[in-house]
Structure formats: C-alpha cells, structure tokens
Amino acid sequence: MADVYVFMGSESDREYMKPCMETLERYGVSYEVVVSSAHRDPDGTREKAMKAAEEGCKVIIAGAGYAAHLPGFIASIVKIPVIGVPIPSSPLLGMDALFSIIQMPGGVPVLSVGVGKGGPKNAAMAAIRILALMNEKIKERI
Numbered sequence: 001m002a003d004v005y006v007f008m009g010s011e012s013d014r015e016y017m018k019p020c021m022e023t024l025e026r027y028g029v030s031y032e033v034v035v036s037s038a039h040r041d042p043d044g045t046r047e048k049a050m051k052a053a054e055e056g057c058k059v060i061i062a063g064a065g066y067a068a069h070l071p072g073f074i075a076s077i078v079k080i081p082v083i084g085v086p087i088p089s090s091p092l093l094g095m096d097a098l099f100s101i102i103q104m105p106g107g108v109p110v111l112s113v114g115v116g117k118g119g120p121k122n123a124a125m126a127a128i129r130i131l132a133l134m135n136e137k138i139k140e141r142i
Contacts, residue, residue: 002031004061004127007049009037012089014033016088020123028138042073045074053078058130059082059127061083061127064085064086064087064097065090066089067097068084068101072110075110083110083123085120086100088115094115098114128141129142
C-alpha cells in the first residue's frame with residue numbers, strides 16, 4: 001500500500017513528473033505510479049483511482065496536459081486530496097491545463113501547482129505536508 005499515487009495520462013508525462021517521484025523518495029514517502037488516461041480509458045482510470053483509495057492511499061497527484069481532465073476526473077471519484085500538475089505539453093504551454101485544473105466546480109476540489117519545473121516538486125511537497133498531519137516521522141523530515 002502506497003501513501004501517494006502519482007497518476008499520469010500518458011507514459012510520455014513520466015519525464016516531466018520525475019521531480020515529483022524524486023522528492024517523494026527523498027522524504028521516504030511510499031508511492032505508486034499509474035499511467036491511465038481519463039479520455040482514452042475512463043473505465044480503467046475510474047477503477048484504478050477507486051482501487052488506490054480502497055488500498056489506503058492518502059493523496060493522489062495527477063499530472064495532465066492539454067484539457068487536463070485527469071485530476072478533476074479522479075477528484076470526482078475519490079474522497080481524498082487530489083493535487084493536479086499542469087503539464088506544458090500543448091501549444092498553449094500548459095496554461096490550458098492549469099485553467100482546467102483550477103476551474104473545477106464546487107464540491108470537486110483539486111489542488112493545483114504551477115506550470116513549469118517547480119510544479120511536480122511542489123505537488124510532492126504538498127502531498128508530504130498533508131501526510132505530515134498524520135505521520136510524525138514525515139513531519140520531522142520536513
């Protein structure tokens with residue numbers, strides 16, 4: 001069971017999300033990577049998100065570009081914190097993804113980090129700080 005699940009819509013997002021995973025590792029936080037597209041495989045993505053929550057995941061980080069449907073889709077399914085990472089893979093350099101992530105309707109909260117190199121690392125740090133509320137060892141590492 002991992003404390004954090006890192007979702008990506010495509011395998012090509014892995015390199016951009018690498019600082020996220022490195023930061024989680026540096027702080028000794030268990031995580032699992034899931035590659036699943038809310039657009040191309042909504043049923044599979046729903047199943048994977050529900051499984052993560054059922055297995056005791058405490059925070060989900062979801063990286064997505066273009067319309068960035070993944071973080072909001074996951075937040076509509078699970079009742080744990082979801083942090084969206086806008087990936088600058090589109091002609092709009094991630095601004096479309098950022099707006100998609102931050103403009104969720106009331107009742108479907110998605111936390112967001114900025115576009116750019118700091119985004120994936122800040123997503124991990126936000127997850128770590130959420131976990132620190134429940135885990136004194138993680139709190140000490142910060």
